[in-house]
Amino acid sequence: MSTIQSVAGQNEQHPDVALVERVRAGDLSAYDTLVRKYERQLFRIAQHITQNREDAEDVMQDAFLKAYEKLDQFQGNSKFYTWLVRIAVNESLMRLRKRRTGRTVSIDEDIETEEGAVARDFADWAPNPEQNYNQAELAEILKKTIQGLPQGFRVVFALRDVDGLSTEETAEALGLSVPAVKSRLLRARLQLRDRLTRYFKKKSPAVSPPANGPRGNGAEA
Amino acid sequence: MKCSEFLAILDDVIDQSIAATTRAEIEVHLRKCGHCEVVLDTTRKTIEIYRSHEVYELPPAVSERLHAAIMERCRKTK
Numbered sequence: 001m002s003t004i005q006s007v008a009g010q011n012e013q014h015p016d017v018a019l020v021e022r023v024r025a026g027d028l029s030a031y032d033t034l035v036r037k038y039e040r041q042l043f044r045i046a047q048h049i050t051q052n053r054e055d056a057e058d059v060m061q062d063a064f065l066k067a068y069e070k071l072d073q074f075q076g077n078s079k080f081y082t083w084l085v086r087i088a089v090n091e092s093l094m095r096l097r098k099r100r101t102g103r104t105v106s107i108d109e110d111i112e113t114e115e116g117a118v119a120r121d122f123a124d125w126a127p128n129p130e131q132n133y134n135q136a137e138l139a140e141i142l143k144k145t146i147q148g149l150p151q152g153f154r155v156v157f158a159l160r161d162v163d164g165l166s167t168e169e170t171a172e173a174l175g176l177s178v179p180a181v182k183s184r185l186l187r188a189r190l191q192l193r194d195r196l197t198r199y200f201k202k203k204s205p206a207v208s209p210p211a212n213g214p215r216g217n218g219a220e221a
Numbered sequence: 222m223k224c225s226e227f228l229a230i231l232d233d234v235i236d237q238s239i240a241a242t243t244r245a246e247i248e249v250h251l252r253k254c255g256h257c258e259v260v261l262d263t264t265r266k267t268i269e270i271y272r273s274h275e276v277y278e279l280p281p282a283v284s285e286r287l288h289a290a291i292m293e294r295c296r297k298t299k
Contacts, residue, residue, distance in 0.1 A: 028295060035291055040279050043287075047277040056277070057287055064291045069298055122256040125263050130270060143276050161268045186232045193260070193267040200263075 016080035023071060035064055038081055041163055042088045048154045049092035051147060052099075059095055063088040078172055085159065085173040121197045129200030145195045153188035160185050222250040227257050235265060 016037075022030035039060060046059035067074075067087050074083050130138050146154055159170045160181070171181045227250055233239050234247060251258045279287075 028292070031295060032288075032292055035288060039284060039288060039291075043279045044275075044277045057283070061287060061291050061294065065294050065298070068295045122259055124259045125266060130274075138274065139276070142271065142274055146271070146276060157271070162271055182232060189232065189235075189264050189267060190228075190260075192271070193264045196267055196270070197263065200266075 014079055017076060020071065020074060020076075020080055023068070031068060034080070038084060039064070041081075042084065044162070045085060045088050045155065045158060046092050046095075048146070048158045049089065049151055050095055055092075055095045055099070059088060059091045063091045066091065079169065082165065082169045082173045085165075086175070089155070089174060121194050121201070123197055123201040125197065125200040126202045133199075141196070141199050145192060145199075148195060149188055149191055153184050153191065156181055156184040157188040157192065161189070222246045224250075224254060224257055227251075227254070228260070231261065231264065234261060235268070 016034065019030045019034050023034070042063055043056055043060045046056035046063070047053065050056055050059060063084065067084050070087075074080065126132065133141065146157070149157070155174065156170060156176075159165045159173060160167065165173065167178055167181050167185070170176075170185075171178045174181070176184075227234075227247065230239070230243070230247075239247065251261070
């Protein structure tokens with residue numbers, strides 16, 4: 001699992017910058033290195049948005065090609081990876097638009113703005129709950145659970161928590177404000193936690209719903 | 222601190238971007254509120270489990286095929 005390092009200091013050059021310079025000077029092998037470095041992450045982002053393997057494969061290819069063609073437009077104000085993710089997000093949304101015959105598609109889709117950050121199921125998890133499932137079962141649970149989130153939550157969670165981008169970088173990559181990323185991240189984390197609790201909660205003793213806890217509405221329906 | 226106040230800053234608690242004074246208030250709240258303690262602990266585990274298990278695998282053969290296709294298309298645009 002690759003994790004993007006936090007932003008380097010002002011005077012410290014990110015290793016990608018040197019690779020980008022080499023590509024601009026005509027060294028295609030440097031682009032090969034960049035593609036290898038980020039292809040898994042781009043594929044993952046495209047999958048989270050399109051929810052379709054074939055589309056994700058096409059998006060990944062198109063995004064890398066577009067980035068290569070537009071490399072002169074990369075200013076270096078942001079990290080190369082953030083710039084690349086922004087291209088992949090746009091390509092993914094375009095792909096969804098095509099599938100839905102031109103209907104407008106945005107990263108804001110399916111977001112219920114009225115819904116607050118509420119935890120519903122307060123049951124504790126079993127110790128190492130993932131060990132109660134085999135690898136295939138666990139993979140299915142994790143996939144099904146994250147697929148149940150709105151697209152705009154999934155992609156924020158994937159960038160911020162799985163890829164390790166900062167809140168600011170996630171906002172930049174998605175064209176969202178920092179408060180919007182923060183709000184979505186909190187709701188994504190809590191919704192995933194609630195949904196996973198259905199699978200991972202302690203079998204016994206049963207934990208009763210809170211009598212006077214937050215919102216006190218007990219287990220999720 | 223109320224549970225709703227704790228939940229509102231849950232992300233900052235997880236990401237450890239909390240001022241020392243607030244941290245002390247949080248510790249007091251968590252000592253007496255088992256529900257918030259569970260929410261904090263299991264939300265951390267949620268993040269950890271998604272970090273350590275790749276949901277969308279890119280098998281090596283597919284990766285190689287896509288990689289070759291990308292580089293071929295880049296070569297053609299030169």
